[in-house]
Amino acid sequence: MSRKKYMLGNWKMNHGLEEIDNFLSDLDSPSSFNCFWGIAPQAIHILRMIKAKKRSPNLKVGSQNCSENDFGAFTGELAVQTLVEAGVDFTLAGHSERRSLYSESDELINAKVIKAQSENLLPVFCLGETLEERDSGKMENVLEGQLLSGLKNVDSKNIVIAYEPVWAIGTGKTATPEQADEAHAFIRKVITEKLDWDANKISILYGGSVKPANVVELLGKENIDGALVGGASLTGASFSALCKAASN
Ligand code: PGA
Numbered sequence: 001m002s003r004k005k006y007m008l009g010n011w012k013m014n015h016g017l018e019e020i021d022n023f024l025s026d027l028d029s030p031s032s033f034n035c036f037w038g039i040a041p042q043a044i045h046i047l048r049m050i051k052a053k054k055r056s057p058n059l060k061v062g063s064q065n066c067s068e069n070d071f072g073a074f075t076g077e078l079a080v081q082t083l084v085e086a087g088v089d090f091t092l093a094g095h096s097e098r099r100s101l102y103s104e105s106d107e108l109i110n111a112k113v114i115k116a117q118s119e120n121l122l123p124v125f126c127l128g129e130t131l132e133e134r135d136s137g138k139m140e141n142v143l144e145g146q147l148l149s150g151l152k153n154v155d156s157k158n159i160v161i162a163y164e165p166v167w168a169i170g171t172g173k174t175a176t177p178e179q180a181d182e183a184h185a186f187i188r189k190v191i192t193e194k195l196d197w198d199a200n201k202i203s204i205l206y207g208g209s210v211k212p213a214n215v216v217e218l219l220g221k222e223n224i225d226g227a228l229v230g231g232a233s234l235t236g237a238s239f240s241a242l243c244k245a246a247s248n
Contacts, residue, residue, distance in 0.1 A: 003203045005035040005219070006160060006226030007246040008124065009233025010064060010092060010207075013042060019234075020048055026236025030056045033240075034247035035226065039233065040064045040092055043078055050087045060089040062124070065098060068111035080119045090122040092228075094150055096166045106149030113154050124160045124228065125150055126207070127187075131167035140186055147190050156197040161204045162228040163187060168208025170230055177217045177224070180206045184223035212241035219245060 015023070020041065030037075038060025041049050049061045067077035083091065092098075093116065094109035109125070116123040127146040129139045143163075151159075163183050168175050175183070184206070188199035206218055207228035218224055226246055233239045 003201070003225045005246040006203055006205050006228075007033075007035050007037045007239075007243045008060075008062065008090070008162075008205065008226070008228045009039040009239055010062075010095070010228055010230050011039060011041045011234065012064070012097070012230060014234060015041060015045065017045070017048065020045060023234070023236045023239070024052050024055075026240070027056065028237065028240035028244075030059065030240070030243070032247070033058065033243040035243060036060060037243045037246070038062050038089060039239075040090070046083075046088060047086060053087070061087065062090040062092065063088050064092050064095065066091045066093070066112055066116055066121070068108060068115045080115050080121055084119045084121050088121065090124055090160070091116050092126060092162075093123045094126045094146075096126065096128055096164055096169060100166070106146060109150050110152050110154070113150065113159070117155050117158050120158065122158055122160065124162050124205070125154075126162045126164050126228070128164040128166050128169075128208070131165075134165070134167065139183070143183065143186060144190050144194070147187065148194060151191070151195060156191075156195070156202065159202070161187060161191075161202060162207050163204060164207035164228060170209070172209050174209040174211075174214050174218075175206070177214075177221050180218060181221035181223050184221070188223060210242070212238055212245070215242050215245045 040062030113123040191197040192199040203225040205226040210227040211232040
């Protein structure tokens with residue numbers, strides 16, 4: 001079964017207008033990228049990236065976060081309806097930095113995923129274990145808990161999952177392709193057996209220190225359908241290399 005390949009950049013709280021212009025002018029032959037490729041910039045630059053679709057119509061633009069609420073008195077939040085109206089294609093939900101730095105719970109993340117789906121915004125649901133959890137043999141329990149709470153009552157037809165072991169994010173320590181593939185296979189097993197989803201149709205991305213030097217090996221694994229990339233998505237040259245690897 002061949003699933004669509006994804007290459008998504010998460011810029012986190014990086015890049016001003018000048019860096020964005022440099023990124024866009026350094027993209028190498030984007031018209032040849034044959035995958036779902038996109039960037040989630042800081043919220044204030046979402047419209048700038050959407051403008052770039054004029055030159056690169058296949059560029060997808062994402063939000064790093066969204067509110068679980070409808071419009072209203074929620075200072076500092078981003079309404080899903082507004083993101084969709086602006087032309088945003090996907091939103092991250094449950095990134096480990098949101099979970100750990102902003103105390104987002106599984107229940108909140110679940111509400112965000114459901115809200116995004118209700119407006120036809122593609123949620124990229126992130127999950128992953130810490131090093132301590134992995135080392136103490138709790139990885140499977142942690143992943144299963146995150147999946148069952150985060151994906152409760154979620155529609156399997158409009159979602160992407162991103163496995164991002166916390167110990168590999170921004171640390172330069174990548175999971176080996178075997179470790180990542182094994183975790184992805186476990187995720188497929190849980191969503192098949194416990195959620196009754198057709199796991200063959202669900203794209204699961206790997207995230208955590210992905211770069212041009214390791215992407216080919218990671219994407220070569222049966223259960224890895226793409227990557228969610230932080231640091232190595234910041235320059236046009238590096239991100240182009242990643243998108244090319246996902247296009248083969
Ligand atoms: P990294 O970040 O590629 O810099 O490790 C990945 C992520 O946080 O999505």
